[in-house]
Amino acid sequence: MLSPVSQLLMRNQARFRGRWLLVNPQDAQVFSQLEADVSGFHQYFDIYQQSAAVSGADKHHFGVSYPLEARFDGIVIMMPKAKEQAQMLIANLVHCLVPGGQLLLAGDNKGGVKSAPKLFSPYAEHCVKLDSARHCALYGMQPDKVPAPFCVEDWFKQRNIEVGQRCYPVSFLPGVFSSGSLDPATRMLLENLHPVPDGRVLDFGCGAGVIGCYVALENPHAEVVMTDVSALALCCAQRTAESNGIDVHIIPSDGLSEISGKFAAAYTNPPFHTGLHTDYEVTLGFIRQLSGYLQPGATLQLVANSFIPYQPVLQQVFKSVKVLAQSTKFRLYLAR
Template structure:
């Protein structure tokens, strides 16, 4: 289904009729089937939309035109690009810094997004790259801006956007690499710290950090028990990149897997830890966590356990009790609840 942002883009489809174009983090895969130009490529940082987009274009022999990565490999050959504006301003700035070197001089750069998502700031975001920025459309609670690349562009180096911070929880000190667009960038959020404070034991078997973000939980668990077989998964390419870097910084051996929910994960786990998401972009979305809770028992070993932290206003207890034989509160504060669930 086309999102509102894609609908607005298609209202100006004539802008994309000629040349080689790149769609950056499109919010749906269907837009690729709606565009008549066969030379439209996709740069995806979200695995679910990447999979959708590949499926849409595979029948047309164009599945190789999609790339799932934290950063797009520099290829200064695009005549234009469309950035779907992300939630975090710094994430948008990083994406523009990444994409601008991939465009020919004089190329067109479009930015589209929802009014509630900060699209009104797009003109300011584009000024480092262009003196010619215009609002070209406004509809469906969205807007789209266009710029012509007419300023010098510096090569992109993702490491310049990285933050590496050191934290101590209990008696364990660890380092975390994060990037704009990753949950709790540059910070150890209160919920995750509460979860870490309540991990008494990490088993020596296979463990999973689900929706791993920057890899905080997985690295902590790997340091707490070096015999643990750490697996981390996330839908975000930025999270995958950061988790890999965090594991390297801490000397933790970990398998880091891009996955839409649990779909790409095989085998079973002795322990699962998570501070699961409840937003998709700017919208509240419980579906990822609800699906995770419903499917997880098929991925847990006998007597396997789940330790989950969530905002207290998220009433997950009822769903957890439907899915698990034993559900107990490990810790409650005024803002968070930590659950321990067993098969």
């Protein structure tokens, strides 16, 4: 079943005349149901893979930004959780419209889409609410102001992270978890880090590369593999590694689907949201599958909110599960 936002687009598909681009759709099926020439721009690898399977890889782009030389009659951006990410997308995609083209913003009413008039104001005098249904809204504008040049480099921020005995630079982009700071759960993991083994180690859901780069700094003989579903996160992780002089392997993956080989250790502060909604399935799937990727005697360090019931699943999969540290909010597990 289509998401509410995609259902809203379906009832407005008469607007999709000419060549259109959907940005970060919540489901792939919308590409098979819209009766129009529609391509996809995806910053999230899971929906990118699914969409490419539905309507062909040549119709879809996975990355941080969309090529500026492209031209569309209309573009629909699905409102992201972070408004600064929406600002970056608009600043990029306003350059990808034909003269007189339309830029639309769609999303859940509780997810920030009502800020469309303010988000669009640097590019157009007028913003119109086009439709509302399924607790979602669709806003549109036609750019009539000259946009500033767009360059991804302008959106990077770099912060020095101090944890343990280390201080090291980390790069952030809008929409990347804990942008610009070290979240307390990750701090708990790093301050209680189990000795890092030689060999391949995995940073799952790597975000900006905070954990993976710390692990590499702790043991230069470790071969660090970082994976995430977000193109924004992977780009930041690569930039963070380069800033610290670390050679890492960056792999876009939906869960462990693109990961191969065995690891001596794995580390994660896993996500538990999909958009606005709580979702433990990605992490539960990771825990259940991980034993097939670990060498004998390998360890997993996982930090999470205390209320999330990961311990019973860890105990089903691993021979030994210990709580290394905990607070009123977080719990750090060591599983072997």
